[in-house]
Amino acid sequence: MPDNLTTVEQILERKSHPVVRDAQVAPTDDMHDRLLELEAKGEIVLQRMKGDTIEFPTKYGRMKKIPIEHTWHHKSCGHCGHIPGYASSILWLHRQFDLDYHDPTDQTSCTGWNYYASAASNAVGQAAVMSRNFAAAYETGYFPLIHCGTSFGHYKEIREQLVHHKELRDEVRRILDKMGKPLVIPEEIVHYSEWVYAMRDRFKERQLVDMSPITATVHPACHYYKIVAEDAIYDPEIYGGQRTAVVTAMLESLGINVADYSTWFDCCGFGFRHVLVQRDFTRSFAVLRKIETMKNEVNPDLTVTHDTGCVTTLDKSQFAAKAHDRKVGIPVLSDAQVAALAMGAHPFRVVQFHWHSTDWRPFLEKLGINWQKYWDEFQADLDAIRAGTKSGITWQDADQPIHLTA
Amino acid sequence: MPTTQENWNPGKAENRHPEATYEEKEKLFLEVKNDVRYSDFLYGCYECGICVSTCPSARFYDFSPRVIAQAMAREDVERIYDIITEDIWNCAQCFSCVRCPRQNNPGGLVTILREVSLKNGLQESKDALQGYSRVIYKVMLKGNQVSPDMLQPDFFPDWGPWVANFSQNMHVWRKAIPMDSIRGLTDVAWRTDRKTLLELYTIWFESGNMDIIKELDESLYDLLVEVMQEELEEG
Numbered sequence: 001m002p003d004n005l006t007t008v009e010q011i012l013e014r015k016s017h018p019v020v021r022d023a024q025v026a027p028t029d030d031m032h033d034r035l036l037e038l039e040a041k042g043e044i045v046l047q048r049m050k051g052d053t054i055e056f057p058t059k060y061g062r063m064k065k066i067p068i069e070h071t072w073h074h075k076s077c078g079h080c081g082h083i084p085g086y087a088s089s090i091l092w093l094h095r096q097f098d099l100d101y102h103d104p105t106d107q108t109s110c111t112g113w114n115y116y117a118s119a120a121s122n123a124v125g126q127a128a129v130m131s132r133n134f135a136a137a138y139e140t141g142y143f144p145l146i147h148c149g150t151s152f153g154h155y156k157e158i159r160e161q162l163v164h165h166k167e168l169r170d171e172v173r174r175i176l177d178k179m180g181k182p183l184v185i186p187e188e189i190v191h192y193s194e195w196v197y198a199m200r201d202r203f204k205e206r207q208l209v210d211m212s213p214i215t216a217t218v219h220p221a222c223h224y225y226k227i228v229a230e231d232a233i234y235d236p237e238i239y240g241g242q243r244t245a246v247v248t249a250m251l252e253s254l255g256i257n258v259a260d261y262s263t264w265f266d267c268c269g270f271g272f273r274h275v276l277v278q279r280d281f282t283r284s285f286a287v288l289r290k291i292e293t294m295k296n297e298v299n300p301d302l303t304v305t306h307d308t309g310c311v312t313t314l315d316k317s318q319f320a321a322k323a324h325d326r327k328v329g330i331p332v333l334s335d336a337q338v339a340a341l342a343m344g345a346h347p348f349r350v351v352q353f354h355w356h357s358t359d360w361r362p363f364l365e366k367l368g369i370n371w372q373k374y375w376d377e378f379q380a381d382l383d384a385i386r387a388g389t390k391s392g393i394t395w396q397d398a399d400q401p402i403h404l405t406a
Numbered sequence: 407m408p409t410t411q412e413n414w415n416p417g418k419a420e421n422r423h424p425e426a427t428y429e430e431k432e433k434l435f436l437e438v439k440n441d442v443r444y445s446d447f448l449y450g451c452y453e454c455g456i457c458v459s460t461c462p463s464a465r466f467y468d469f470s471p472r473v474i475a476q477a478m479a480r481e482d483v484e485r486i487y488d489i490i491t492e493d494i495w496n497c498a499q500c501f502s503c504v505r506c507p508r509q510n511n512p513g514g515l516v517t518i519l520r521e522v523s524l525k526n527g528l529q530e531s532k533d534a535l536q537g538y539s540r541v542i543y544k545v546m547l548k549g550n551q552v553s554p555d556m557l558q559p560d561f562f563p564d565w566g567p568w569v570a571n572f573s574q575n576m577h578v579w580r581k582a583i584p585m586d587s588i589r590g591l592t593d594v595a596w597r598t599d600r601k602t603l604l605e606l607y608t609i610w611f612e613s614g615n616m617d618i619i620k621e622l623d624e625s626l627y628d629l630l631v632e633v634m635q636e637e638l639e640e641g
Binding site: 075078092107113115117120164174222226227229266272273289319348385386393 | 442460463465504541545550552553554566578580584595596599601605614615
């Protein structure tokens with residue numbers, strides 16, 4: 001047999017141990033090289049990270065740099081609008097380590113949710129929105145950290161389009177000129193869950209809640225690792241390097257038992273347009289292909305994900321399914337919320353459990369957290385706000401970690 | 407009995423949309439083909455079906471990313487018109503289909519097909535986006551896709567009593583969030599500078615985005631133009 005043919009035995013042997021990929025034989029071009037070429041030609045401004053960074057391997061073995069601080073928090077519409085404990089947990093984690101960050105008001109939505117829902121835009125418009133946001137970050141000197149999985153995936157795809165199509169770059173530059181902004185592309189497009197992954201050992205050092213009673217499932221967000229698949233973090237120690245490592249690695253570092261289930265690759269059912277105007281699809285998919293499968297196969301205490309739409313869809317779809325006697329009842333959180341809770345974040349002032357529908361009380365009780373006590377504290381906050389004696393909850397009220405199980 | 411070819415491609419066996427001429431259908435296809443992204447999204451098709459096996463919409467609808475890639479690769483104008491008018495709005499845009507071993511991006515092709523459909527004012531697309539205009543209004547004008555005040559029991563009855571509970575407490579709950587950029591806001595997700603919004607409006611006008619809105623919903627277009635132009639003139 002010719003030497004260059006792969007045998008079945010060789011494939012089985014390769015799959016029997018962790019996959020360590022060689023960047024030298026990656027099947028795609030290295031985006032970093034293309035960006036440097038464009039920078040050298042003066043076509044783009046390449047924004048570089050400042051301060052501490054950590055590098056991790058991505059799908060094909062290339063290294064991706066993650067900034068630890070001096071980050072510009074590119075917020076998510078769905079987090080800030082409907083799951084605010086998601087965004088506040090991300091910032092609370094930064095504050096626990098005194099990491100410098102910027103929470104900008106010079107940021108718009110990436111508008112990707114709308115584009116994937118309605119297509120009521122075009123390639124130039126979408127690239128200009130991204131580039132305006134990146135230019136705004138560049139002006140502050142802080143490096144973009146993208147909270148939303150869809151923004152992350154959408155921006156990675158737009159970056160490819162900008163790199164490959166001069167006519168698109170020219171058109172976007174023409175629009176940016178009207179605002180006096182340069183065409184800026186950051187040296188990496190970084191998702192917050194990659195920062196969470198990078199920080200997982202430091203979270204563990206500050207952990208106040210024993211998470212070992214918990215079994216969790218992970219829903220990896222499609223737009224994190226399917227769009228421009230090569231630019232997602234993979235670790236030979238997690239799933240043998242065959243699936244993205246973010247979320248799972250952090251949960252394991254906190255001592256949570258991560259259980260596998262057969263439909264891990266399926267999307268959550270969000271559908272972008274569907275979740276807003278055709279939710280029969282969304283509900284059915286979320287329940288039948290995700291929640292019920294998890295329930296039947298591993299009956300977890302919690303499911304954890306790392307994107308806006310996934311948290312909303314998996315959480316909110318469970319109510320209607322109860323009317324059909326489906327097996328539901330798994331609370332849904334983001335990785336950032338789980339990390340914050342483990343480090344003693346207030347369940348309501350920071351993690352904001354009250355924005356989640358599926359009953360989260362059994363999960364907190366299993367951790368030994370007297371949620372009623374903290375809910376009563378929060379109700380007192382709300383009473384004070386209603387009475388006008390308090391304008392709102394501030395970081396001063398929320399920063400201090402609590403021994404929740406003491 | 408239909409032949410294999412007819413089964414695969416009912417559009418060729420029968421003209422399912424005689425209301426449009428072949429020339430009209432071909433014009434739409436050429437618009438799709440001329441999109442700058444088309445050559446990045448389509449390289450051919452092995453008919454292996456990996457895209458279908460991972461596709462959530464294929465599980466719930468008569469929908470196939472494989473047929474889309476095939477029809478585009480064969481430049482089958484009639485079948486592509488069937489897809490534009492019957493299939494594209496079923497796609498969940500999750501991009502599970504990019505697992506394609508041929509490096510196709512059927513989800514990306516759907517995005518272009520949708521865009522062309524809107525630009526040409528196809529009624530099927532207007533129907534699919536009924537009830538969605540308020541979201542377009544929000545994202546284009548306020549720079550956020552969703553806001554807390556969109557969570558109303560009438561719109562989300564299937565999310566249970568939580569929505570009514572939230573709705574009653576929205577104003578006080580929003581004040582009880584520690585982030586400065588979102589605390590107290592109910593009509594937007596986060597606080598955005600006026601200058602930032604003016605720059606966003608400039609993008610919508612300069613990128614040709616407004617032409618798409620005009621085809622989709624003329625009253626929405628008039629409303630958006632009036633507000634955005636007034637703001638831009640004020641500077």
